[in-house]
Amino acid sequence: MKMIWWFVEKxxxxxxxxxxxxxxxxxxxxxxxxDPISLYFQTLACRYKVSISNYxxxxxxxxxxxxxxxDLFTQYxxxxxxxxxxxxxxxxxxxxxxxxxxxxxRALPWSIGLLSIAALISWCLGIILGTVLGWLRGGKxxxxxxxxxxxxSQIPIYYLGxxxxxxxxFIFGLLPSGGAYSAAIIPRFSLTFILxxxxxxxxxxxSIIIVTASSFIISQRQLVISILGEDYLMFAKAKxxxxxxxxxxxxxxxxxxxxxxxxxxxxxxxxSGALMVEMVFNYPGMGTLFKLAMESLDYNTLQGIIxxxxxxxxxxxxxxxxxxxxxxxxxxxxxx
Amino acid sequence: MMKVKYSKTIAIVFKNRKFKVGFxxxxxxxxxxxxxxxxxxxxxxxxxxxxxxxxxxxxxxxxEHPLGTDWFGRDVLAxxxxxxxxxxxxxxxxxxVSLLIGLPIALLAGYKxxxxxxxxxxxxxxxxxxxTWLIIMVIVLYMKRVSMFTLALILGLFSWPFLAxxxxxxxxxxxxxxxxxxxxxxxxxxxxxxxxxxxPNILPYILVGFxxxxxxxxxxxxxxxxxxxxxxxxxxxxxxxxxITRGFFFRKIFHLVAFPILLLLLVFISFNLMxxxxxxxxxxxxxxxxxx
Numbered sequence: 001m002k003m004i005w006w007f008v009e010k011x012x013x014x015x016x017x018x019x020x021x022x023x024x025x026x027x028x029x030x031x032x033x034x035d036p037i038s039l040y041f042q043t044l045a046c047r048y049k050v051s052i053s054n055y056x057x058x059x060x061x062x063x064x065x066x067x068x069x070x071d072l073f074t075q076y077x078x079x080x081x082x083x084x085x086x087x088x089x090x091x092x093x094x095x096x097x098x099x100x101x102x103x104x105x106r107a108l109p110w111s112i113g114l115l116s117i118a119a120l121i122s123w124c125l126g127i128i129l130g131t132v133l134g135w136l137r138g139g140k141x142x143x144x145x146x147x148x149x150x151x152x153s154q155i156p157i158y159y160l161g162x163x164x165x166x167x168x169x170f171i172f173g174l175l176p177s178g179g180a181y182s183a184a185i186i187p188r189f190s191l192t193f194i195l196x197x198x199x200x201x202x203x204x205x206x207s208i209i210i211v212t213a214s215s216f217i218i219s220q221r222q223l224v225i226s227i228l229g230e231d232y233l234m235f236a237k238a239k240x241x242x243x244x245x246x247x248x249x250x251x252x253x254x255x256x257x258x259x260x261x262x263x264x265x266x267x268x269x270x271x272s273g274a275l276m277v278e279m280v281f282n283y284p285g286m287g288t289l290f291k292l293a294m295e296s297l298d299y300n301t302l303q304g305i306i307x308x309x310x311x312x313x314x315x316x317x318x319x320x321x322x323x324x325x326x327x328x329x330x331x332x333x334x335x336x
Numbered sequence: 337m338m339k340v341k342y343s344k345t346i347a348i349v350f351k352n353r354k355f356k357v358g359f360x361x362x363x364x365x366x367x368x369x370x371x372x373x374x375x376x377x378x379x380x381x382x383x384x385x386x387x388x389x390x391x392x393x394x395x396x397x398x399x400e401h402p403l404g405t406d407w408f409g410r411d412v413l414a415x416x417x418x419x420x421x422x423x424x425x426x427x428x429x430x431x432x433v434s435l436l437i438g439l440p441i442a443l444l445a446g447y448k449x450x451x452x453x454x455x456x457x458x459x460x461x462x463x464x465x466x467x468t469w470l471i472i473m474v475i476v477l478y479m480k481r482v483s484m485f486t487l488a489l490i491l492g493l494f495s496w497p498f499l500a501x502x503x504x505x506x507x508x509x510x511x512x513x514x515x516x517x518x519x520x521x522x523x524x525x526x527x528x529x530x531x532x533x534x535x536p537n538i539l540p541y542i543l544v545g546f547x548x549x550x551x552x553x554x555x556x557x558x559x560x561x562x563x564x565x566x567x568x569x570x571x572x573x574x575x576x577x578x579x580i581t582r583g584f585f586f587r588k589i590f591h592l593v594a595f596p597i598l599l600l601l602l603v604f605i606s607f608n609l610m611x612x613x614x615x616x617x618x619x620x621x622x623x624x625x626x627x628x
Contacts, residue, residue, distance in 0.1 A: 017462055028471065032478040150612075154604035156555050158562055159597045162580070166593070170585050177585070226619070265464060272469040276559050290470065291563055294477050306470045317465055 007322070014318040021310050026079050029303050030072060036299045037062045040093055043297065065091060066300070083307065093298040100301040103289060104308055110180055111285030114201060115274045118208040123263055125209070126216020131252060133217065134224025146221065149214035157273035161207040161280045168203060176200050178282035204281045208274055212266070219262060223255045257324065264320045268313050275309070348617060349540065355613025361606035365599075369424050372417040385414035386570075394587065403591060407582040412592065419572040420599050423554060426488045426571065427603075430553030431499075431546050433492025438499035438549070439542065443530055445500075446507025457504060463497040469556050476565050487567040491553040498552050502545030506538045540614045547607040558600055572596040 038059050041052060052058060063069045067078055067090065082088040089100035129149075133142045152160075169177035181187060181196045227233065228251065236250055278287025286305050293301040349355055376385055383390055389409040397404045403412035445456035475490055476482055482490070510516060510533075519529045535542075560566050561573025564581070579592050 013458075017458075021462075021466065025471075028475070032475075150608065151601070151605060154551075154608055155597070155601055156558055158559060159576070159600075162562075162576070162593060163597070166585060166588075166590065170588060222615070268465045268467045272467040272559070275467070275470070276562065279563055290473075294473065294563070294565075297477070302470075302474055306467075306474070309467050309470065313465055313467060 010318070010321060014314065018311065018314055021314070022080070022083065022307060023076075025303060025306060025310075026076055029299055030075070032299075035059075035063075035068070036093075036297060037066065037068065040297050089304040089307075090300040092293075092301045094293055094296050094301055100298070100304040103301055104286065104304050107284060107286045107289045108308070110283060111274070111278065111287070114204060114278070114283065114285060115208070115271065118205045118274070119212065119263075119267075119270060121205075122209040122211075122213035123216060123259070125213040127220050127252075127256070127259060129213070130217040130220025131224050131247065131255070134221040134228065135247060135251070137221070137225055142221075145217070149217040151214075152210050153214035153218055155211060156276075157207055157211045157270075158276040158280045160211055161204060161277045164203050164207055165281070175203050177203075178280075180284050200283075204277050204283055207277055208270070211273070212270055215266070216259070216262075220255060220259060223258060224251055227251050227254050260320055260324065264317045267316060271309050271313060346539075349614065352613040352617050354609050354616065358606045358609030358611075358613060361602060362610070365420070365603055365606065366424065369417065369421040372421045375417060376414045380411065380414055385410060385418060394589070397591065403595060404589070406579070406592065412595075415570065415575060416572070416595060416599065419570050419575050419596060422484060422567075422569045423557065423571040423573065423600065424603070426484055426491065426557050426567070427550040427554040429485065429488035430491035430495055430557075431550035433489055434496035434499045434549035434553075435542075435546055437492070438496035438545065439503060441496070442500040442503035442545075443507055443534070446504045447511055447526075447530065447534070449508070449511065453504075453508070456500075460497045460500045460504065463494065464501060468494045469559055472556055473560055473563075473565055476560060482567050484567045484569045487557065488553070491556055492549070495549045495552040495556070498548040499542070499545030502541050502548060503538055506541045507534060510534055510537060540618045544611045544614050547611055551604050551607050554600065554603065572600055 041055065041059060045052065060069070067075060070078070079090075082090065087101060089104070092098055092100040092103055095103065129145065133145055136142050165177050168175045176182070176199065178200075180200050181193065182200075185193055185196050187193060233246070233250055236246055241249075275285070275287030275290060277283070278285045279291045282288055286308065289301065290305050292298075293305070350359075380390075387410065391401065391405045391409045391411065393405065393407060393409045395401055395405040401411050401413065403416065406412050406415070441456055441460070445453045445460075472490060472494055476487065479486070516529065516533055519533050524532075557566065557571060558573030558576075561571055561575070561577045562580070564574075564577050566574045566577075573596075576593050576596050584592055
């Protein structure tokens with residue numbers, strides 16, 4: 001019974017935070033100076049030499065299509081109804097009659113594929129290397145890798161991406177500099193296509209992995225060292241437990257939980273970084289779509305991408321919250 | 337009484353080697369950035385460092401131009417110093433904004449506890465979890481031409497949770513210590529307790545939070561620079577962004593982008609070293625192991 005209430009409370013909190021974030025975003029986008037439609041036509045006029053004689057009526061037409069002619073409150077209700085019930089984000093400016101969610105759903109698999117694989121690899125790598133470093137603290141290996149990861153964890157992901165593109169693609173010519181697959185290959189389920197996709201994903205994934213793994217290495221090392229100072233470890237050592245068992249049962253198990261929580265906290269930061277990496281590599285995911293949408297002031301798509309990323313991050317954090325008691329007997333369902 | 341407590345904390349801090357190295361590095365960078373007008377005056381005289389075609393285009397590094405010249409025939413070193421100065425100003429101003437917002441919120445949440453704490457803490461965690469860079473980018477995009485100070489304000493509005501998160505837990509645990517109880521019983525005012533008893537003890541955590549906020553803001557600013565968003569003043573991130581659009585990849589002039597990245601990296605590393613040093617000093621579990 002207690003467990004159900006705990007679950008209901010968590011779930012309501014999750015729903016409430018999503019609702020608040022969605023509302024705040026709606027307000028933010030409506031607070032922006034200038035009307036997005038006329039702003040768009042102004043940039044058209046000055047960038048592409050488009051002359052518009054019946055400017056007012058065209059803008060009115062578009063405002064109607066985007067639902068901007070109604071008052072703010074009706075717009076807000078419409079927005080919530082469309083997003084939550086119909087999963088409709090409204091028409092995009094980028095590719096006008098197409099709705100934004102179509103563009104986003106087209107880009108989403110690329111982003112999810114890249115980010116999830118890179119995040120998983122870097123998390124595992126960070127945990128393993130960090131544990132080893134903490135165990136061998138003070139040694140030569142420890143100090144070398146520690147300093148390296150200290151440096152790499154501070155490079156913004158997109159800058160590492162730039163350096164990698166420069167070295168690997170332009171100096172050595174080993175790997176492609178951008179995109180997700182070669183233009184010459186037809187996207188279908190075949191071995192050549194898959195290999196090509198992997199070849200294109202190596203550099204962006206590598207830049208995410210190096211940076212994220214480094215910061216996990218540092219935090220895991222710190223955690224392991226602090227666990228090694230605990231009294232129960234001293235006792236376990238005194239009992240004469242084998243070192244591997246000690247490492248696995250006492251050190252690793254106690255450090256996994258804070259690292260799972262850390263993964264949840266890092267996620268937002270990593271997602272932002274990964275989207276920036278996509279922009280640098282022109283990877284056809286949400287980051288590149290965001291960049292394109294910014295160029296044409298496509299507020300529906302911008303809003304949609306931000307909603308999507310926030311939704312994903314909040315949902316993953318909610319799931320981590322739910323799953324945590326499974327890993328950690330100390331955190332029981334229904335207890336704080 | 338207050339003076340003794342603050343100076344004691346500061347004296348302890350400088351015993352740690354990592355903190356000292358980070359501090360000296362940061363000091364050197366700050367010195368370099370603050371000497372920018374003088375260095376540029378000596379090297380370039382009255383000529384504006386932004387002047388189109390002051391020198392030949394794309395010159396390789398030489399004694400006269402230690403970093404060469406760029407796509408507009410401007411001296412790169414002069415621009416790097418200006419960019420570094422502006423990046424640091426934006427970072428520190430944003431850090432200051434987050435200090436002004438984050439510290440009172442953290443103190444309020446930690447000291448009051450209960451529902452106030454629950455609400456404020458979930459707001460802090462919420463903003464931390466959300467990918468805020470995208471929101472900042474959209475704001476800057478729609479505001480079109482923002483000044484350096486407006487940009488710092490916007491960045492600070494989103495980076496205060498970094499600071500608040502570092503501080504709130506400490507305030508919460510201090511709140512239940514015996515000497516705070518004693519202070520309450522002995523009729524000290526809330527402000528007196530906060531300024532005399534709590535603040536000196538959480539000073540290292542405020543410092544960690546402050547530098548986290550600065551680094552967070554500078555990273556966000558650099559990220560925007562890469563896609564050509566930013567304030568009207570030149571920063572390192574914006575310079576990198578324009579180097580990419582001006583054919584840096586095809587000309588294969590590595591230092592044009594590597595040097596600004598290195599400068600930013602040095603700033604971040606020095607802050608991080610200071611943070612790790614503080615953590616080793618003030619985290620009791622770590623202190624036991626490192627033997628300090």
